[in-house]
Amino acid sequence: MPTIVITGLGASTPLGGDLATTWDALVSGRSGVHRIQEDWADDLATKIAARAMVDPASKLDRVEARRLDRSTQFALVSAMEAWADAGFGLGDDNPVDRDRLLVSLASGIGGLQSLIANWDAQKDKGPRRVSPFTIPLLIANAPAANVGLKIGARAGVHAPVSACASSNEAIALASDLMRLGRADVALVGGAEAVIHPFTIAAFNQMQALSRRNDEPERASRPWDVDRDGFVMGEGGACLVLETLEHAQARGARIYGTLAGAGISADSHDMVQPDPDGYGQSLAMKRAIADTGLAVTDFVHVNAHGTSTPQGDVTEAGSVRSALGDHADEVVVTSTKLMTGHLLGAAGAIETISSLLALYHRSVPPTINLDNPEPGLGIDIAANKARPLPGGDLAALNNSFGFGGHNVCVAVTNQHATH
Amino acid sequence: MATTEEIRAELATIVNDVAGVAVEDVQLDKSFTEDLDVDSLSMVEIIYACEDKFGVSIPDEDSKNLRTVGDAVAYIERAQA
Numbered sequence: 001m002p003t004i005v006i007t008g009l010g011a012s013t014p015l016g017g018d019l020a021t022t023w024d025a026l027v028s029g030r031s032g033v034h035r036i037q038e039d040w041a042d043d044l045a046t047k048i049a050a051r052a053m054v055d056p057a058s059k060l061d062r063v064e065a066r067r068l069d070r071s072t073q074f075a076l077v078s079a080m081e082a083w084a085d086a087g088f089g090l091g092d093d094n095p096v097d098r099d100r101l102l103v104s105l106a107s108g109i110g111g112l113q114s115l116i117a118n119w120d121a122q123k124d125k126g127p128r129r130v131s132p133f134t135i136p137l138l139i140a141n142a143p144a145a146n147v148g149l150k151i152g153a154r155a156g157v158h159a160p161v162s163a164c165a166s167s168n169e170a171i172a173l174a175s176d177l178m179r180l181g182r183a184d185v186a187l188v189g190g191a192e193a194v195i196h197p198f199t200i201a202a203f204n205q206m207q208a209l210s211r212r213n214d215e216p217e218r219a220s221r222p223w224d225v226d227r228d229g230f231v232m233g234e235g236g237a238c239l240v241l242e243t244l245e246h247a248q249a250r251g252a253r254i255y256g257t258l259a260g261a262g263i264s265a266d267s268h269d270m271v272q273p274d275p276d277g278y279g280q281s282l283a284m285k286r287a288i289a290d291t292g293l294a295v296t297d298f299v300h301v302n303a304h305g306t307s308t309p310q311g312d313v314t315e316a317g318s319v320r321s322a323l324g325d326h327a328d329e330v331v332v333t334s335t336k337l338m339t340g341h342l343l344g345a346a347g348a349i350e351t352i353s354s355l356l357a358l359y360h361r362s363v364p365p366t367i368n369l370d371n372p373e374p375g376l377g378i379d380i381a382a383n384k385a386r387p388l389p390g391g392d393l394a395a396l397n398n399s400f401g402f403g404g405h406n407v408c409v410a411v412t413n414q415h416a417t418h
Numbered sequence: 419m420a421t422t423e424e425i426r427a428e429l430a431t432i433v434n435d436v437a438g439v440a441v442e443d444v445q446l447d448k449s450f451t452e453d454l455d456v457d458s459l460s461m462v463e464i465i466y467a468c469e470d471k472f473g474v475s476i477p478d479e480d481s482k483n484l485r486t487v488g489d490a491v492a493y494i495e496r497a498q499a
Contacts, residue, residue: 063438128466132459 001179004258005247005415008086008240009352010078010189013339014233017054018081022339022349023356026364027385031217031338033231040197046209048216049195050233050340067133068146069111074236074345075143075191076150079105083151083187086240087252094152095250102155102183103148104174105238106166106190108344108401111138113196143191143236144170155183161344163401164304166190167237168347168409172261174241184246189238190345200232206271210307220337221368222305223312223380230306233340237348239355244415256355257414259293259394262286266404273311273400277318283406284322284396291410293394295326298410300363300388300395301378302354305334306341315398316376331363331388333381338367347399351409354395358413361388420498422446425472425491432467433487436460446488454487474498 011018014032015025025032032050041047056073057065065073088094114137121129136142141159148157156177160169167190174186203209210229212219220231239258247254264282268274288295301323303315320327335353342349357363362385369382394412401407420428430444437460443453450456456464465481468474468490474497476484484490 061438063436128469132462 002181003244003415004175004178004241005244006239006255006258006355006411007242007247007252008082009255010081010085011235011237011349011352012052012054012056012074012077013235013237013342013349014050014052015339017059019352026335026338026353027362029338029365029367029384031367032233033216033219033340035213035216044197044200045204045211046200047213048210048219048231050231051195052235056236067137069114069137069142070193071107071111071191072143072146074193074234075105075147075189075238078189078191078236078238079147079150079187082189082238082240090151096185098152098154100155100184101151101153102157102174102177102186103144103153104158104160104170104186104188105144105147106159106161106170106344107140107143107192108161108163108166109192109194110140111142112194112199114138116196116198147187151187153187162405162407163403164341164343164346165399165401165405165407166344166347168351168397168399168407169263169405171239171258171347171351171409172263172407175258175261178241178243184243186241187238188241189236189348191236192343192345193234194343195232195234203232208308218368220307220340222303222307222334222337222366223316223373223376224369225371225373227307227309227312229308230336231340233342235339235342235345235349237345237352239348239352254415254417255359256416257412258409259412259414260287260290260410262288262290262408264406266406268404271402273314274404275310275314277314277321279404279406280315280318280398280400281321283408284318284398287396287408287410288322291394291412295323297392297394298323298326298330298396299393300354300357301330301332302350302395302397303332303334304398304400306336313373313376316378320377327378330379331381331386332378333363333366335364338364347397347407347409350399351397351411354397355411357388358393358395358411359416361390362386363388422491422495425494426487428471429468429487429490432464432471436463436467444487446486446491448487449485450487468494472498
């Protein structure tokens with residue numbers, strides 16, 4: 001079974017238009033959450049969001065951009081950064097065997113803004129004013145398909161949909177397919193762009209969003225006693241996966257190893273996590289087992305940690321249950337307080353964060369943790385970045401989605417080159 | 419009444435906006451699909467942009483016969499007359 005390494009990274013997030021800017025903000029503990037400036041927020045209970053720092057359309061050809069939903073624009077921008085970071089070009093400068101190249105890239109919701117804009121056009125001006133590009137704009141596989149077209153992937157293009165676990169599931173799927181020998185290189189990740197009055201109203205009706213409108217940068221506060229919901233973010237994040245053999249043959253720079261993944265389903269409720277955390281813990285245990293490592297090799301967990309009243313407590317218990325007493329030695333963080341919740345892209349940006357935490361031996365801080373919920377039983381990197389020791393390190397990244405989807409991805413610093 | 423050249427120039431702006439074709443390439447003898455590489459979905463957008471711009475109606479059964487830029491300009495001229 002081939003070893004899978006990570007050789008390229010890219011991101012466009014509320015913290016920066018590229019990964020370097022995003023990572024710098026993550027370790028510095030800077031928040032990307034701001035007040036929504038548009039008038040449409042006036043009658044919403046939630047008036048804050050984490051908007052992308054750079055408009056992805058500004059980095060694309062004008063005609064190309066107008067045929068892509070904003071979610072796909074994020075996918076393409078972050079995918080091209082990761083692809084170039086891995087040392088690959090496009091067209092004649094793309095050295096990868098296309099038949100051995102796959103894409104697994106997810107969006108949790110899809111091209112919602114294109115759907116709404118074209119329905120508005122139909123209502124206002126009639127059916128002949130609906131864009132002929134509407135369906136290719138809005139289908140949830142559009143980000144994956146457009147990235148696949150761009151890099152010429154022929155081994156398969158996949159877009160698993162599991163709400164906020166989607167891009168972790170995309171990574172897990174690609175890992176499995178590569179281990180089965182179906183591809184040498186995979187471009188994986190996620191993208192989401194649904195900051196819109198309609199989605200904010202809809203999430204508000206579920207009581208899911210923070211309403212701390214007077215302190216946007218302090219609104220997302222996982223595990224703090226005053227947390228009151230998540231903050232919606234947007235963006236894209238991508239990784240290039242490669243078999244170790246393929247990467248070493250071309251002398252590629254390696255960030256670390258995609259060591260395994262674990263998937264489970266709560267089978268409990270459509271939107272609430274199972275409070276006993278059985279499914280979450282099962283996903284983590286499966287990810288650990290999949291790596292072949294011991295529990296004691298793990299030093300870091302990037303939690304799903306959305307800042308919801310029930311979710312954070314459940315996850316703390318699940319981490320404790322999966323790691324046992326070794327949980328005392330594991331640094332837990334949530335990066336959603338800085339990025340906001342990137343929904344379908346959350347798994348990808350947080351897998352990148354986990355990987356870079358090992359690569360740079362520094363865990364981004366859980367900011368805004370003023371008064372931790374008592375009795376959590378986990379060691380949180382409260383308010384400042386936490387250094388990691390030398391030597392071999394492994395980390396887990398959790399993503400959980402509405403529907404009871406639990407996906408845990410395991411990364412290590414094995415084979416990393418500097 | 420717009421002249422043939424005025425209609426061609428406006429149409430060139432629309433084709434550029436929708437499909438990215440250089441304005442100076444949109445000449446009367448050019449075929450949308452063969453010379454200008456405009457795909458069928460972009461053609462639908464160009465037709466409805468023309469309807470809005472020139473205040474004419476171009477039903478589907480007519481639009482499919484507009485092969486060249488000259489065909490489109492002539493159709494718009496007749497519809498405006």
